[in-house]
Amino acid sequence: xxxxxxxDLRRIGRExxxxxxxxxxxxxTVSDLLVASNLAGHDSHGVVRISQYVSAVARGQIxxxxxxxxxxxxxxxxxxxxxxxxGHVTAxxxxxxxxxxxxxxxxxxxxVQQCNHIGRLGGYPAIAADENMVGLMCNNGHGAxxxxxxxxGLGRVLPANCLxxxxxSDRAFPIALDLTAATAAGGKMRVALARGERVPKDWxxxxxxxxxxxxxxxxxxxxxxxxxxxxxxxxxxxxFDILSGALxxxxxxxxxxPVTGNALFVQAIRIDAFLPIAxxxxxxxxxxxxxxxxxxAPGFDxxxxxxxxxxxxxxxxxxxxxxxxxxxxxQICETAKKFNVTV
Amino acid sequence: xxxxxxxDLRRIGRExxxxxxxxxxxxxTVSDLLVASNLAGHDSHGVVRISQYVSAVARGQIxxxxxxxxxxxxxxxxxxxxxxxxGHVTAxxxxxxxxxxxxxxxxxxxxVQQCNHIGRLGGYPAIAADENMVGLMCNNGHGAxxxxxxxxGLGRVLPANCLxxxxxSDRAFPIALDLTAATAAGGKMRVALARGERVPKDWxxxxxxxxxxxxxxxxxxxxxxxxxxxxxxxxxxxxFDILSGALxxxxxxxxxxPVTGNALFVQAIRIDAFLPIAxxxxxxxxxxxxxxxxxxAPGFDxxxxxxxxxxxxxxxxxxxxxxxxxxxxxQICETAKKFNVTV
Numbered sequence: 001x002x003x004x005x006x007x008d009l010r011r012i013g014r015e016x017x018x019x020x021x022x023x024x025x026x027x028x029t030v031s032d033l034l035v036a037s038n039l040a041g042h043d044s045h046g047v048v049r050i051s052q053y054v055s056a057v058a059r060g061q062i063x064x065x066x067x068x069x070x071x072x073x074x075x076x077x078x079x080x081x082x083x084x085x086x087g088h089v090t091a092x093x094x095x096x097x098x099x100x101x102x103x104x105x106x107x108x109x110x111x112v113q114q115c116n117h118i119g120r121l122g123g124y125p126a127i128a129a130d131e132n133m134v135g136l137m138c139n140n141g142h143g144a145x146x147x148x149x150x151x152x153g154l155g156r157v158l159p160a161n162c163l164x165x166x167x168x169s170d171r172a173f174p175i176a177l178d179l180t181a182a183t184a185a186g187g188k189m190r191v192a193l194a195r196g197e198r199v200p201k202d203w204x205x206x207x208x209x210x211x212x213x214x215x216x217x218x219x220x221x222x223x224x225x226x227x228x229x230x231x232x233x234x235x236x237x238x239x240f241d242i243l244s245g246a247l248x249x250x251x252x253x254x255x256x257x258p259v260t261g262n263a264l265f266v267q268a269i270r271i272d273a274f275l276p277i278a279x280x281x282x283x284x285x286x287x288x289x290x291x292x293x294x295x296x297a298p299g300f301d302x303x304x305x306x307x308x309x310x311x312x313x314x315x316x317x318x319x320x321x322x323x324x325x326x327x328x329x330x331q332i333c334e335t336a337k338k339f340n341v342t343v
Numbered sequence: 344x345x346x347x348x349x350x351d352l353r354r355i356g357r358e359x360x361x362x363x364x365x366x367x368x369x370x371x372t373v374s375d376l377l378v379a380s381n382l383a384g385h386d387s388h389g390v391v392r393i394s395q396y397v398s399a400v401a402r403g404q405i406x407x408x409x410x411x412x413x414x415x416x417x418x419x420x421x422x423x424x425x426x427x428x429x430g431h432v433t434a435x436x437x438x439x440x441x442x443x444x445x446x447x448x449x450x451x452x453x454x455v456q457q458c459n460h461i462g463r464l465g466g467y468p469a470i471a472a473d474e475n476m477v478g479l480m481c482n483n484g485h486g487a488x489x490x491x492x493x494x495x496g497l498g499r500v501l502p503a504n505c506l507x508x509x510x511x512s513d514r515a516f517p518i519a520l521d522l523t524a525a526t527a528a529g530g531k532m533r534v535a536l537a538r539g540e541r542v543p544k545d546w547x548x549x550x551x552x553x554x555x556x557x558x559x560x561x562x563x564x565x566x567x568x569x570x571x572x573x574x575x576x577x578x579x580x581x582x583f584d585i586l587s588g589a590l591x592x593x594x595x596x597x598x599x600x601p602v603t604g605n606a607l608f609v610q611a612i613r614i615d616a617f618l619p620i621a622x623x624x625x626x627x628x629x630x631x632x633x634x635x636x637x638x639x640a641p642g643f644d645x646x647x648x649x650x651x652x653x654x655x656x657x658x659x660x661x662x663x664x665x666x667x668x669x670x671x672x673x674q675i676c677e678t679a680k681k682f683n684v685t686v
Contacts, residue, residue: 074449076419077616106417107450111617134586150634152643157634165582167589175585177578209640228572235520235649238634239508242518242627243477246510249618252630273420274454275592284585287595291493291500291581297552300495306578 003321019339021064030088037120038322040310044187045120048328051335068093076105087116095124098268106273112264113250122178125166129174132277134269135166138240143257149224151234156224161240170285176307181237182225189215346664362682364407373431380463381665383653387530388463391671394678411436419448430459438467441611449616455607456593465521468509472517477612478509481583486600492567494577499567504583513628519650524580525568532558
């Protein structure tokens with residue numbers, strides 16, 4: 001597989017998006033977040049998306065040069081409309097609005113409608129953690145993205161709604177949780193199918209409720225993702241759907257949604273409203289040490305804390321480069337060539 | 344098993360707590376919440392605790408007649424100290440402070456230290472939902488309550504930290520999520536042991552990391568609860584620990600904590616800061632109908648939404664009475680007799 005310098009990937013993405021008409025700020029925001037996903041090890045939300053977003057711009061799904069509009073607000077809250085700009089840009093701006101509100105009011109909550117797909121949720125709460133705040137975000141599919149069965153039910157009824165939380169620590173990395181309510185995200189079925197592999201038997205159920213280990217039953221058939229932990233993952237997905245969908249007010253998940261994207265619930269909490277930030281960070285650091293000092297289980301070299309693996313991967317890939325699948329790299333080169341971007 | 348009228352149980356609890364010196368308000372709050380747990384089907388957090396709390400008062404762990412003190416606050420936030428009063432009273436007052444702040448500032452976040460065990464978390468966010476707000480609460484064991492292994496690690500390192508969320512709907516019940524980050528709570532091991540039953544093999548791991556189905560390995564040995572969904576439940580427990588422990592600032596979980604109880608993170612969000620409450624409730628109602636209309640899986644009669652089972656159980660038990668285990672009832676009668684309370 002080709003190994004690419006992250007700076008080159010950022011430049012290629014930026015130049016491609018600018019050539020299709022994005023503003024320099026939009027192009028930089030989207031490209032940086034895509035490469036950040038690759039660095040964090042979440043390649044399915046990385047530069048593989050460049051050509052997909054170019055197509056979305058071409059067919060008018062992504063509107064260029066839009067501005068996030070605050071439709072309703074208080075000192076601590078805002079309901080904003082992304083007007084179908086780049087989802088990455090809308091989500092970034094929403095988190096910045098939440099942070100500004102938290103700076104003044106200790107807490108900021110922003111809900112977002114008319115927002116295109118935002119990629120990896122984990123990229124946004126980290127912005128708040130960098131500002132010495134707790135950052136939190138959850139989403140639904142803006143009414144669409146049906147992929148997961150409810151607990152006790154069959155079929156693709158819910159999206160694999162996600163939650164991401166980040167808090168600062170006195171270490172080199174923030175604590176960063178980023179999870180989907182599904183046992184495994186749909187992207188993993190595509191990867192398994194491409195590699196000719198089976199998936200664990202608790203990941204998918206078919207239309208009759210029988211487990212299946214064949215990823216094609218999901219990618220080409222009508223098998224559904226399972227919620228992780230059964231009724232618990234289902235309950236989390238249900239609540240994320242309401243916070244992001246009903247409060248935004250994009251709407252909760254439905255059959256035959258006319259649009260797709262991500263409705264968002266975005267929150268920032270200013271930590272020094274509760275205690276001095278240094279005390280907080282030191283306590284998180286102590287807690288990290290305490291948990292990591294436990295005896296490891298068979299098969300584990302180390303106990304990781306949330307966000308540690310992504311941070312380690314990012315350090316390695318920033319230094320050594322990012323491996324890109326051959327077909328993905330060919331696609332990127334093709335798109336770049338089309339827009340006269342040097343690769 | 345004896346079947347008791349809920350009103351009688353409430354009166355017995357109230358009178359016992361008053362006789363040991365609780366104020367009428369404290370006695371009523373604790374007793375009502377204990378019986379509410381029985382009604383919801385969570386008997387392990389119900390009237391079985393009466394004699395335990397009487398002992399805790401006797402040995403000074405529960406302080407009577409204390410007042411929740413706000414130690415630091417903004418318009419939207421408060422860090423409060425429960426001064427080791429009844430945990431149920433402290434948690435109720437914390438939620439009311441969050442609600443009052445949300446009434447004025449759209450959002451209220453309250454963190455709580457020096458708080459005794461609060462029982463079932465689900466009892467508190469429902470107070471916010473009744474006020475047309477989103478209610479949310481998570482906890483740790485105030486540094487203690489070690490019962491769960493970290494992902495990739497062995498031993499009792501973390502508590503089975505919990506999350507509860509409630510949102511109003513246009514139905515007879517609010518959506519109410521109430522979950523522990525453990526696959527199953529420790530109370531279920533005690534129930535299984537008392538009944539001479541085995542537990543599923545993913546609930547417990549022993550000190551060497553092997554699964555065990557013997558609940559005695561947990562109740563009398565050093566087996567640990569597992570986090571639900573592996574690294575995901577572990578990640579949730581980790582974040583709940585920071586929000587409740589590091590922000591409160593009771594502290595995160597540690598070895599040999601000098602105290603035990605619950606540190607809390609409590610939040611209320613005023614829904615009409617985002618959209619008219621009737622629109623929100625109607626959308627939640629529509630979402631409930633949509634999810635419940637899916638085809639049921641084999642072995643399920645119905646798809647339930649979060650909070651529906653507890654609500655159904657409460658209606659039945661309120662009407663038909665609450666079954667109390669023989670030994671629990673004998674213990675309650677003994678405690679009542681000691682304090683001249685008629686059963």
